[in-house]
Amino acid sequence: MxxxxxxxxxxxxxxxxxxxxxxxxxxxxxxxxxxxxxxxxxxxxxxxxxxxxxxxxxxxxxxxxxxxxxxxxxxxxxxxxxxxxxxxxxxxxxxxxxxxxxxxxxxxxxxxxxxxxxxxxxxxxxxxxxxxxxxxxxxxxxGAFAELITGAMPLILFKPKLVLYWGDADHRMGFTxxxxxxxxxxxxxxxxxxxxxxxIAGDQISPRQIKDVVSNLTGDKYRLFRAGSPIVLSGLIKVAQTVAPGEGELYPAWQGMQYMRNMIDKRARLDGLDNDRYPSIRWTTIKDVLTAHQKNL
The missing domain is CATH 3.40.50.720 (NAD(P)-binding Rossmann-like Domain)
Structure with a gap:
């Protein structure tokens, strides 16, 4: 029960x-x-x-x-x-x-x-x-919910064909x-x-790897776009909290920015995953998520 x-x-x-x-x-x-x-x-x-x-x-x-x-x-x-x-x-x-x-x-x-x-x-x-x-x-x-990568999390900018990142383009982030x-x-x-x-993590992937995946899936050439350093991101969070505090909102814009800052931090690394604890689970990768997204367009 x-x-x-x-x-x-x-x-x-x-x-x-x-x-x-x-x-x-x-x-x-x-x-x-x-x-x-x-x-x-x-x-x-x-x-x-x-x-x-x-x-x-x-x-x-x-x-x-x-x-x-x-x-x-x-x-x-x-x-x-x-x-x-x-x-x-x-x-x-x-x-x-x-x-x-x-x-x-x-x-x-x-x-x-x-x-x-x-x-x-x-x-x-x-x-x-x-x-x-x-x-x-x-x-x-x-880690982070993988579904966010095609929506609320502004990593992949589909129209300008960019993969936005902060800090290190080779830092791997966990998505499930x-x-x-x-x-x-x-x-x-x-x-x-x-x-x-x-x-757990259905996938651990860097911005550079995301760029390659989305480029191969769409046939379009996506480019990396470095938005700034983690320090710059921290500054933008303070600005957002002032100009758009989102009082009463559980996920205002600055909250998502705080989570992104955590994800690109080395302290967020996922070592020793427990994915194999329950062998019946089929883990969904970012490629799987993007493939499904392309089919639904």
Whole structure:
């Protein structure tokens, strides 16, 4: 029996389907204010849904009883990543749940310092609380979601045929699709032997390699464009925070720039990947992602 918090979200929904495909019994805790259509869709899949006040420890604890692992896929600001997730963790402990997977799904933020990335700072703060809890925890680090490379992450500029980069054109970055992340998470939730940290990447690829891949796929000659150094990027982040603060936005432009700055940092390297832990997973590369993107144009 696996319980999810955040099952109505994109990644959460994918984890639900991956768990069900493996024959797991799945529960979901959702807010009383959650979209009724999304809740109904979960129930139609066979998920047992508990509509609760996510800040009510007793209600969440009831939902956690008899569960073997709680998987958090919560997204939000401090009141969610710290406040609500703290309640979820306390409920898991109170119900005697043996394992907990926090809502991380990112690059390894334990290697970075406070102030470098707002959203990762919140997750690191939660880990301080998690470390004191009497429960076995497993964090999954997946780099960046590979789907972003054809959309929100401005690395490939298709019209001018450029691959934009900061710093070193040969620095390899880790990318994992949401489906791969979901399938790996489902496996980890059902695996009682997981360590504290697991590292995955569907692909590790540099801007220069991306240029070659997209050029070969499209038949067009793409060029590298160096936007500047990491120091320049840091300066632009400060400007963006001033002129476009994006108050109330979870992913304003400067937040994405902060993540890019982390990705091009050597501290973000992915050594000793755990991709082979679950051999049934077929890992999707950046070439695969770009090939699918070309077919859909």
């Amino acid at each position: 696996i319980l999810l918090a955040g099952a109505t979200g994109d990644l959460g929904g994918r984890i639900v389907k991956a768990l069900l495909a493996k024959g797991a019994d799945v529960r979901a805790v959702v807010r009383t204010s959650s979209d009724p259509d999304k809740v109904k869709a979960l129930e139609q899949l066979g998920v047992t849904v508990f509509r609760v006040d996510m800040n009510n420890l007793a209600e969440v604890t009831t939902a956690c009883k008899g569960v073997s692992c709680v998987v958090s896929v919560l997204a939000g600001f401090r009141d969610t990543i710290i406040g609500t997730q703290n309640v979820l963790l306390d409920a898991a402990v109170a119900a005697g749940v043996p394992r907990f997977i926090p809502s991380d799904y990112s690059l390894d933020f334990t290697r970075f310092s406070d102030g470098e990335n707002r959203n990762l700072d919140l997750r690191r703060d939660f880990h301080t609380y998690l470390a004191k809890a009497p429960i076995k925890a497993t964090t999954i680090f997946n 699709t949401m489906d791969n992340t979901a399938e790996f998470t489902a496996n980890a939730a059902l695996d009682s032997t997981t360590p504290r940290y697991l590292y």
